[in-house]
Amino acid sequence: MGNGNSLNEQKILSYMGFASKAKKIVYGKQGLRNYIRSFQKKKLILIxxxxGSRVKLDVIKHCQVFDVPYIELYCSKSTIAKALGKQNISVIGITDESIIEGILKLYQ
Structure with missing residues (x-):
């Protein structure tokens, strides 16, 4: 992981914090499945x-079937949970389109 990646990871964690405060995140197995299948135009999953490998493969498979972009992060679940002010969070979806655009720009 280079400095560019770690800087982008920090920016993504900041975006995730904004999304959490605005209640624009989705988490939990059923919540994520409903989100991935929803008719919302812009979607993004962060892993x-x-x-766990089973969870990761399940989420990626659903993302591929429903053509939802996903990003595999270098940070840990605990780092994400801390950024969101939650506990035991693994995979999340972002529902705010401007935050999604900001995160995707960092990954292009």
């Missing part, structure tokens, strides 16, 4: 590096 931490240390999520």
């Amino acid at each position: 931490p590096k240390d999520v």
Whole structure:
């Protein structure tokens, strides 16, 4: 992981914090499945590096079937949970379109 990646990760964590404060995040198995299948135009799933392999494969499979972009982050579940002010969070979806655009610009 280079400095560019870690700087982008910090920016993404900041965006995630904004989304959490605005109640624009989705988490939990059923919440994420409903979000991925929803008719919302812009969607984005964020997956931490240390999520379980079954969960990761399940989420990625659903993202591919429904053509939803996802980003595999270098940070851990605990780092994401801390940024969101939550506990035991692994995979999250962002529902705010401007935050999604900001995160995707960092990854282009």
